[in-house]
Amino acid sequence: MARVAPTTGSKILYLLCLIIGSLLLYIDINYKIFEGVKNNYKSALITSSYLAKSLTIDPFVYIYELSKLKSTLIDENKKLKRELDESYLSNFIISRETKFFSDSSSIEKLLDFYNLDKVFHLSEIKYFDTEKYFCCDQHRLFIQSVTPSKKNFTGSPVFNSSGIVGQVIYDNGIKEVMLLSDSTHSFPVFSDDYFCNASGTGSPGLISCSYSSLIWPKPIFEGQKFFSSGMGGIYPRNVYVGAAKNIKKIDDVNIKFDIVLATDPLKENNLAILENQ
Amino acid sequence: MKNLSLFKIFILLFISNFFESLLAPFFIILNIIVPVTFLFFSFIAYNSRTNFNAITSFVLGIYVDLISDSFFGLNAILFSLSSFVINSYSNTFKLFSYLQICIFFGITSTFYIGFLNLFINVQNFSYPVLFVSFIFNTFLCLILSMSKFYIPNLSINKRI
Numbered sequence: 064m065a066r067v068a069p070t071t072g073s074k075i076l077y078l079l080c081l082i083i084g085s086l087l088l089y090i091d092i093n094y095k096i097f098e099g100v101k102n103n104y105k106s107a108l109i110t111s112s113y114l115a116k117s118l119t120i121d122p123f124v125y126i127y128e129l130s131k132l133k134s135t136l137i138d139e140n141k142k143l144k145r146e147l148d149e150s151y152l153s154n155f156i157i158s159r160e161t162k163f164f165s166d167s168s169s170i171e172k173l174l175d176f177y178n179l180d181k182v183f184h185l186s187e188i189k190y191f192d193t194e195k196y197f198c199c200d201q202h203r204l205f206i207q208s209v210t211p212s213k214k215n216f217t218g219s220p221v222f223n224s225s226g227i228v229g230q231v232i233y234d235n236g237i238k239e240v241m242l243l244s245d246s247t248h249s250f251p252v253f254s255d256d257y258f259c260n261a262s263g264t265g266s267p268g269l270i271s272c273s274y275s276s277l278i279w280p281k282p283i284f285e286g287q288k289f290f291s292s293g294m295g296g297i298y299p300r301n302v303y304v305g306a307a308k309n310i311k312k313i314d315d316v317n318i319k320f321d322i323v324l325a326t327d328p329l330k331e332n333n334l335a336i337l338e339n340q
Numbered sequence: 341m342k343n344l345s346l347f348k349i350f351i352l353l354f355i356s357n358f359f360e361s362l363l364a365p366f367f368i369i370l371n372i373i374v375p376v377t378f379l380f381f382s383f384i385a386y387n388s389r390t391n392f393n394a395i396t397s398f399v400l401g402i403y404v405d406l407i408s409d410s411f412f413g414l415n416a417i418l419f420s421l422s423s424f425v426i427n428s429y430s431n432t433f434k435l436f437s438y439l440q441i442c443i444f445f446g447i448t449s450t451f452y453i454g455f456l457n458l459f460i461n462v463q464n465f466s467y468p469v470l471f472v473s474f475i476f477n478t479f480l481c482l483i484l485s486m487s488k489f490y491i492p493n494l495s496i497n498k499r500i
Binding site: 074 | 364373
């Protein structure tokens with residue numbers, strides 16, 4: 064049977080759909096009123112996948128472990144692994160003093176200020192949209208604290224064993240982390256006497272800065288190390304961020320360059336949330 | 341092809357979106373974007389016995405916006421446009437060869453990628469990606485359309 068070409072009535076209906084769609088798009092981009100719906104959907108998806116896994120796969124895994132008569136050893140192993148991760152994260156700043164800090168006095172200040180034995184909360188990645196991470200501007204991951212906490216971590220910085228990963232932007236049990244490379248993220252960094260608000264490029268592992276040579280006549284060179292400046296009060300100061308790359312002249316005075324981030328969010332499953340002071 | 345129920349389409353779109361998110365990180369290394377969900381929707385609209393309603397396309401688009409974490413309305417607009425074009429040319433397609441139809445779907449998928457990138461990836465908008473994706477998607481459609489001639493199961497079942 065032949066299909067009928069759209070009539071005038073259905074054309075009007077299509078036009079109406081396009082207008083409503085455009086309106087929704089405009090509202091979502093400018094006012095973000097659908098964020099709640101999207102976050103609820105993501106939370107439901109993560110929770111249901113977690114439940115499905117715990118109801119279907121986990122019992123088999125448990126039986127398998129039980130049949131091997133090594134359950135005690137496995138539990139012990141898991142506990143030790145968790146403790147190891149925790150100690151690794153707590154020592155990350157101390158163990159990398161020479162790499163991560165521009166001067167030795169800053170570590171003392173930071174340790175005193177943050178009291179690092181208590182300030183971080185170990186958490187695990189629950190969901191990471193790698194498709195969006197590689198293709199698009201929006202770089203987000205979803206984490207959950209290993210030990211449940213009633214505190215709201217919105218605005219808290221998140222790091223893994225190699226440095227700062229991003230910051231919590233939404234906390235509803237499962238925390239949404241905006242990565243440094245997200246195009247809407249801004250991150251104050253410095254190197255020597257040069258300061259800039261590095262913005263995410265939307266490309267994995269890259270943030271970018273621009274400056275006017277009239278303000279900073281000293282040139283930036285490839286591989287120059289950049290550290291967090293601590294401005295804005297979100298991120299701790301003097302943490303190594305990455306090295307300069309792809310230095311380009313935009314015009315006679317303005318220069319733009321990328322910073323290759325030292326951290327890779329895909330590398331580890333465990334992250335730490337620093338308590339917001 | 342039988343007309344699929346709306347519930348089945350919802351499930352299939354969810355699965356295709358899941359596959360899209362699995363494949364995308366590997367394809368993007370080669371500068372290719374394969375909009376599996378969009379191509380699947382286009383395929384359903386193309387193969388449907390009756391015209392796809394504007395509201396159905398719109399609702400499916402909104403649903404894809406939700407599951408793919410895009411801006412609300414983005415896929416709704418594109419799905420509505422796509423179904424309108426497919427409905428308009430549904431009879432003309434019968435005069436086309438497989439190659440022409442595949443090129444048509446390659447072009448629509450390129451338009452979809454370009455339009456989508458204007459909103460969600462404007463900082464890294466790239467024409468080479470669009471061009472490579474066009475060629476790849478056209479060949480993908482061609483391979484899929486040819487597969488029914490080379491996979492005997494399909495043709496035997498049809499005869500039965």
